[in-house]
Amino acid sequence: MGRLAAHPSEVTHGEASLPLSREQQALMVPGPSPGISGGEGEMVVAMGVAARGADASAKEKHSPYVLEMHGITKSFSGVKVLDDVELTLRRGEVVALLGQNGAGKSTLIKILNGDYTKDAGTIIIDGMRVEMETPRDAIARGIRAIYQEPNTVSELSVAENILLGRLPLRKPRGSGVPIVDYEGMRREAMRVLNMLDVRIDPDVEVGRLTVAERQIVEIARALSAEAKILIMDEPTAALTDREIKRLFEVVEGLKSKGVGIIYISHRLEEVFRIADRVMVLRDGRNAGIFERNRFTHQDLVRAMVGRSLVQGHLAPARPAGPAILSVENLSRRGCLDYVSFQVRAGEVVAFFGLMGSGTDYLAKALVGAVPVDGGTIAVDGVPVHFKSPGEAKIHGIGLVPADRKTEGLILEMSVEENITLPSMDKLTRGGFLRRDEKIAVASRWVNGLGIRCRSLFQPARFLSGGNQQKVLLAKWLARHMKVLVIDEPTRGVDVGAREDIYGILKRLAEEGMAIVVLSSDLPEVLRISNRILVLYKGRVMAEFSGEDATQERVLYCAMGGVS
Amino acid sequence: MMIGTGRPGDAAIRETTQAVRGTPGVLKWSGTAILLAFYAGMIIFFSVVSPYFLNVRNFLNIGTNMAYIGIMAAGSTLVLIAGGLDLSVEAVAAISGVIIGIIYRAGLGIWTGVIVSIILGTLVGAANGLCVTRLKINAFITTLGSMSIVRGIAFVLTGGLTSSLLHPGFRFIAMGDVAGIPFPLLMMAVVFALAFIVLNYMPFGRSIYAIGGNAEAARLSGINIDLITMLVYVISGAAAAGSGVLLTSMLGASAPQAATGVALTVIAAVILGGTSLSGGKGSIWGTLLGTLILGTLNNGLVLLNVSSFYQDVARGAVLLLAVALDRLRERGAV
Ligand SMILES: Nc1ncnc2c1ncn2[C@@H]1O[C@H](COP(=O)(O)OP(=O)(O)O)[C@@H](O)[C@H]1O
Ligand SMILES: [Mg+2]
Numbered sequence: 001m002g003r004l005a006a007h008p009s010e011v012t013h014g015e016a017s018l019p020l021s022r023e024q025q026a027l028m029v030p031g032p033s034p035g036i037s038g039g040e041g042e043m044v045v046a047m048g049v050a051a052r053g054a055d056a057s058a059k060e061k062h063s064p065y066v067l068e069m070h071g072i073t074k075s076f077s078g079v080k081v082l083d084d085v086e087l088t089l090r091r092g093e094v095v096a097l098l099g100q101n102g103a104g105k106s107t108l109i110k111i112l113n114g115d116y117t118k119d120a121g122t123i124i125i126d127g128m129r130v131e132m133e134t135p136r137d138a139i140a141r142g143i144r145a146i147y148q149e150p151n152t153v154s155e156l157s158v159a160e161n162i163l164l165g166r167l168p169l170r171k172p173r174g175s176g177v178p179i180v181d182y183e184g185m186r187r188e189a190m191r192v193l194n195m196l197d198v199r200i201d202p203d204v205e206v207g208r209l210t211v212a213e214r215q216i217v218e219i220a221r222a223l224s225a226e227a228k229i230l231i232m233d234e235p236t237a238a239l240t241d242r243e244i245k246r247l248f249e250v251v252e253g254l255k256s257k258g259v260g261i262i263y264i265s266h267r268l269e270e271v272f273r274i275a276d277r278v279m280v281l282r283d284g285r286n287a288g289i290f291e292r293n294r295f296t297h298q299d300l301v302r303a304m305v306g307r308s309l310v311q312g313h314l315a316p317a318r319p320a321g322p323a324i325l326s327v328e329n330l331s332r333r334g335c336l337d338y339v340s341f342q343v344r345a346g347e348v349v350a351f352f353g354l355m356g357s358g359t360d361y362l363a364k365a366l367v368g369a370v371p372v373d374g375g376t377i378a379v380d381g382v383p384v385h386f387k388s389p390g391e392a393k394i395h396g397i398g399l400v401p402a403d404r405k406t407e408g409l410i411l412e413m414s415v416e417e418n419i420t421l422p423s424m425d426k427l428t429r430g431g432f433l434r435r436d437e438k439i440a441v442a443s444r445w446v447n448g449l450g451i452r453c454r455s456l457f458q459p460a461r462f463l464s465g466g467n468q469q470k471v472l473l474a475k476w477l478a479r480h481m482k483v484l485v486i487d488e489p490t491r492g493v494d495v496g497a498r499e500d501i502y503g504i505l506k507r508l509a510e511e512g513m514a515i516v517v518l519s520s521d522l523p524e525v526l527r528i529s530n531r532i533l534v535l536y537k538g539r540v541m542a543e544f545s546g547e548d549a550t551q552e553r554v555l556y557c558a559m560g561g562v563s
Numbered sequence: 564m565m566i567g568t569g570r571p572g573d574a575a576i577r578e579t580t581q582a583v584r585g586t587p588g589v590l591k592w593s594g595t596a597i598l599l600a601f602y603a604g605m606i607i608f609f610s611v612v613s614p615y616f617l618n619v620r621n622f623l624n625i626g627t628n629m630a631y632i633g634i635m636a637a638g639s640t641l642v643l644i645a646g647g648l649d650l651s652v653e654a655v656a657a658i659s660g661v662i663i664g665i666i667y668r669a670g671l672g673i674w675t676g677v678i679v680s681i682i683l684g685t686l687v688g689a690a691n692g693l694c695v696t697r698l699k700i701n702a703f704i705t706t707l708g709s710m711s712i713v714r715g716i717a718f719v720l721t722g723g724l725t726s727s728l729l730h731p732g733f734r735f736i737a738m739g740d741v742a743g744i745p746f747p748l749l750m751m752a753v754v755f756a757l758a759f760i761v762l763n764y765m766p767f768g769r770s771i772y773a774i775g776g777n778a779e780a781a782r783l784s785g786i787n788i789d790l791i792t793m794l795v796y797v798i799s800g801a802a803a804a805g806s807g808v809l810l811t812s813m814l815g816a817s818a819p820q821a822a823t824g825v826a827l828t829v830i831a832a833v834i835l836g837g838t839s840l841s842g843g844k845g846s847i848w849g850t851l852l853g854t855l856i857l858g859t860l861n862n863g864l865v866l867l868n869v870s871s872f873y874q875d876v877a878r879g880a881v882l883l884l885a886v887a888l889d890r891l892r893e894r895g896a897v
Contacts, residue, residue: 369783393785401783408783410776412843421773421784424766432764475784 466497688800
């Protein structure tokens with residue numbers, strides 16, 4: 001406090017002050033204009049806001065684009081994830097960014113947002129070449145990102161969230177100590193909320209708002225900070241149809257204020273409704289740019305799929321066994337919409353769904369790990385009821401969850417203990433664990449699945465992703481389950497281990513297991529399954545047998561297209 | 564290879580099995596080794612500076628005086644490994660003495676009192692467990708609350724007064740010995756042996772580690788995490804009550820203020836022994852060593868006539884030092 005009292009002017013004029021116009025801010029930066037250095041004939045601006053001279057604003061008027069990205073290239077440990085990617089965005093324009101899982105959308109956005117540094121390429125904002133080193137740089141240049149999970153502080157009020165990091169200050173009469181100007185804060189919050197034409201009480205705690213309202217608070221924050229570019233990465237995944245409509249109205253309002261918007265979504269209807277242009281990424285490259293009203297669904301899907309071949313089919317031989325798992329009308333408000341299906345012995349049934357489609361919820365619902373509102377599950381034709389994975393296990397259903405580090409493994413525990421964790425109750429004598437039997441079981445599966453580890457007693461943390469994934473499979477194989485539910489079987493797994501895992505699934509099915517795979521990896525789904533069910537907004541939109549499934553058709557349904 | 568039907572008897576598999584076996588976790592000493600060295604250093608130091616320190620009788624003394632802490636610490640080890648915390652142990656110990664006193668004076672027999680107090684301890688543990696698992700109240704808050712409630716009831720029941728409790732049979736718990744070994748030490752040994760067996764050789768114990776390591780993974784593996792968490796608190800409550808029986812016998816009185824502040828010493832002993840405050844890691848041997856280190860430190864300082872105020876300082880310093888060493892070791896090893 002002492003410091004604040006001693007240098008009040010410093011504090012009030014710092015970042016924490018009321019949103020000032022950019023000119024005012026530029027005037028207030030002390031000392032010489034920082035860091036303008038010439039590079040290859042173009043101006044490289046090191047500190048966005050302050051360095052906009054008359055020269056730059058003249059240039060601004062000529063460039064129709066608020067953002068240009070040219071030749072963006074990025075590799076992760078030698079693998080090229082983005083290769084010479086172009087993206088342009090006009091003022092007041094919505095560009096939809098489309099692409100399959102792993103196409104590089106998030107990476108591109110993160111480069112723009114200063115989370116990753118690019119290996120090559122240029123970023124031009126308002127006609128000026130800039131370098132994004134940190135997310136702070138991006139914010140300083142008027143770039144804001146909104147993700148599926150709102151990044152708001154639940155304990156603070158709407159107004160405080162809108163002005164987070166820029167709280168207006170005032171000095172009460174007679175004292176030099178600046179305090180938060182709550183009136184000014186409310187006024188500014190009201191101003192931007194009115195601009196967006198939404199009715200949210202600025203005094204209410206954000207924790208009491210819905211996800212949709214929180215996203216609108218984030219948009220208001222961006223507006224208040226005079227963002228020029230708004231990135232929305234799958235913002236609608238968790239919203240209801242009405243909330244989406246509301247969000248789109250807000251987006252229209254932003255457009256009319258000249259904000260450029262990059263919109264990532266997997267839903268064709270949304271793309272058609274809101275996008276002025278669509279940019280498709282495939283395998284880290286540009287795969288097409290489409291102007292509004294100049295493309296069809298098929299154009300987009302074809303661009304997303306490209307010509308990449310599905311390698312050798314790995315589905316089990318045609319299954320003839322009886323239905324092992326029968327699911328009828330499994331439902332959960334907002335997550336699952338009366339899902340019904342059957343899986344026979346020896347069959348691999350794959351659910352394909354993009355982010356927000358509900359595959360993750362379905363996977364957990366199948367083992368009672370999340371609540372459902374209704375529906376029945378039968379195993380071997382007998383209806384079963386369970387409310388926890390422990391009870392599902394008794395009925396022979398086990399789940400390999402999508403995130404092996406946070407949901408699958410006990411990282412500090414040994415390979416042996418992880419493998420035997422679900423079967424401990426079967427490996428006891430008189431209440432005591434049979435050590436030798438436990439070790440024998442674990443080593444049988446370590447050998448059977450080819451899990452590479454230094455010893456059975458090595459903590460699971462030190463295994464590679466592929467081997468960790470095999471440990472998760474081994475957990476349920478050691479208990480001889482009837483039904484195996486596998487969510488994203490090969491996410492983040494190297495190519496070799498991926499082939500191993502496909503081979504394992506095939507053999508397991510051929511030994512009579514019923515296997516349910518849930519995945520957002522299109523080639524994977526096509527390769528390993530006997531049947532494909534497409535999930536969109538929690539509903540089964542289509543079913544394909546292995547033969548009549550093509551990448552285009554499956555993807556089209558998964559994006560909400562009607563087959 | 565038919566992966567679903569291979570038997571462990573296969574010669575080929577057995578061969579590779581040997582290759583990947585290695586050393587089981589129970590035999591891993593690296594974490595405890597540094598603590599042992601620390602303890603040895605401490606013993607050498609006190610032996611040099613005090614002529615009364617290094618003899619069998621003094622060591623039996625240390626053990627006897629620390630037994631009631633050790634018993635609580637054994638229970639708390641399970642709680643901490645499961646990722647929880649139990650502050651209510653000290654109040655449960657105190658109310659045990661109070662209950663024994665009331666029942667004894669009501670003429671219902673001292674052993675009835677002992678049994679009732681242990682049942683009460685398990686009930687407090689069950690209440691803690693319910694709050695943590697059902698109401699999802701954080702363990703620190705839950706047990707801080709139950710500590711206050713239980714301690715308060717102990718004061719209400721006694722009007723705040725300490726009353727002496729003289730019963731020759733009951734006195735044996737603190738003062739008796741079997742073949743020259745003090746009874747409290749035997750009690751502690753039994754509790755630690757039980758905890759060791761449970762933690763290492765029973766599915767229940769391994770589930771405790773699993774829950775502390777990653778509760779969601781444990782749940783998806785079909786472990787009933789609520790039930791196990793619940794049981795862990797019940798065990799801690801029972802251990803605290805048993806510890807209270809011993810403490811009451813040592814004091815020869817039921818005192819509502821008994822064991823005030825002991826919960827922190829108990830947690831210090833467990834943490835000193837290498838158990839992680841965030842759960843999933845720890846051993847009962849570590850806790851035994853942690854208890855002995857704290858007890859030995861106290862004893863040595865008393866023998867040196869160091870003021871009890873400084874003893875608190877020393878205890879805190881040792882805790883920080885030992886844990887810091889452990890962290891440094893971990894960072895160096897990984
Ligand atoms: N931090 C990272 N380290 C290594 N690889 C990554 C990282 N982030 C993304 N990738 C890889 O880059 C590719 C593109 O990922 P991403 O940009 O997330 O795609 P999208 O968002 O289109 O689904 C994927 O193959 C992914 O595995
Ligand atoms: Mg992404």
